[in-house]
Amino acid sequence: MSRFLTRTTLSVILTLMINPTFAGADSPSTATANTPTANSWPEVTLDNTRQFIIDSRQTGRSYRILVAVPDSLVPEGGFPVVYSLDGNTTFPLWKVMAERLQQRGQARGALVVGITAAEGDKAQLVARAEDYTPPAANMDKTGDQSGSRQGGADRFLAFIEQELKPQIEQHFAINRHQQTLFGHSYGGLFTLHTLFTHPESFQRYVAASPSIWWNERYVLSERNGFADRLAALAQPVTLMLTVGSEEQTAPASMKAERVQMLQKRAQVDNVKQLFSDLQQTEAAESDGKLQLGLHIFPGENHMSAMPEAINRAVEFVYGGKP
Template identity: 45%
Template sequence: MRRAFLATVAGALAGAALPARAVEPAAAAAAASGSDWQPVVLPQVRRLDLASARTGQRYRIFLSVPETAPPPGGHPVIYVLDANAAFPSIALMARTAARRSKVTGRAAPVVVGIGYASGEDYDSVARARDYTPVAGGKAGKGEGGADLFLDFIELELKPLIQSTAPVNPQRQALFGHSYGGLLTLHALFTRPAAFQTWIAASPSIWYAERYILSEMAGLKTARTLPASVLLTVGELEQAAAPPTAKPTDRAAVLAQKRMVDEVRDLAAQLEAHRQEYGLERVRSIELPRENHGSALFPALSRGMEFFLE
């Protein structure tokens, strides 16, 4: 699917770069400075700003529904956090999956993006509030709203989506990156029946002295369906700090967070207790040459593949 997705993007860009006919430089400059430029609209995408009674916040919800007929039971559905930044890419991946569904035999997914009405790619204040759990009974200022946010997804957003699109409630996935990956793990450990596929990309396991790991025992809660877990992390998200590094230097901070080691360790623990925790699949992927920011996009592609397998 990665090859098909890249080919689609390359073809689209190539088609956009080649004019239908030759244009003189002066004419091209005049056209570019006029009103010929048009805003780009993603096909098959709708948007809704939704106020939550649970959190008291406004969310920008993006929805992409395949044009293909739903399979028996409905389309699989993936909920994606940080949607202002992540949704355009994964919506295109879903369209590619839909076009290839007859070849692959995989049902095309509905994609639900959960973003913020501020319009920022990453609303740092809002995501710190919504994506962090209350750790050990304490929450930092402007943090600790994860459970209210998950209530919003379960009690307000999911019913809305189920009334809008033909989705399969037994084939639901949650994708989150960074703090969103932390939230994905918190939901997995405390609400293991909420989704069937969990994709935590570059999860902030380090948060609050790695409190999230103490919640793992919640996976022993009986679930109605087996779950699948994918963990991803960029190869460059952890490096040894030089001896002369100060504690506040970037290299020292990355070394202390142990992003790569934490993903490796968590994947090993989940695999070791896979049957006990009711996990059907556990997979971890280290993304070569990717840092914390760039790792989002290959994680989206790998996550989509993992979900549709």
């Protein structure tokens, strides 16, 4: 399928997310002297969206869960569902793009579930450093400079499987055979960890700009036994890998230590190598149980590649090619 949102459209969406306007409302520049102060303006809400808080026994954290409910009849078998990590950033894009696809008549809607730590921006950074990184016996060379605790990916996956999914399935008609996990950066690392260790958890995986470099590429060691786990699956799984072409290219203004880090992390090389390795081994030997796709976005860096990844992935959710 062809891309249905251009980069210009994406820019407009991002602008609206940051600076929303309301039809028929005066902008601040044209407001009269009687206009209330900005603090009294109503907060923005998203149509057909719900939110709730889960206090997780598995991780000991509270999570804000955002749910975009399709404005359409439930299809036979239930709605496809997307679980999107870093929901504070990724959820609005997923919601808007899924709705546009539905409005074009190309799909009947998907339930989008955004997951994010509930305690604010700083706490979210701490939480994702722990929740999205695999449990490794040695954490001496993770390459993470935040100083945050790491290695809690199994606890976070248990939270999704044992606490979040039952809540979603209790209140919404979802199709358990059409579940997607989306993660970017550390979220992409978690996506690969889940695929390699518990591929039965989802049917579609989108690892956008995954941090394969973490802990000297530890996640690649989790492919041990992956072929056997694939063989045991009742239905195939599909992995979409994405990365921006400029993710390991340093701009001229970048400091020397950041240039060295960027080159060492080798985002593009790692993603391309993983795709090639999976093609030659697990995909070739899995009797169709693993399907793969790779997208390298020209001119995009680590952050700008994220909306491009969602743009590609939204059609994939409805059964398109990875």
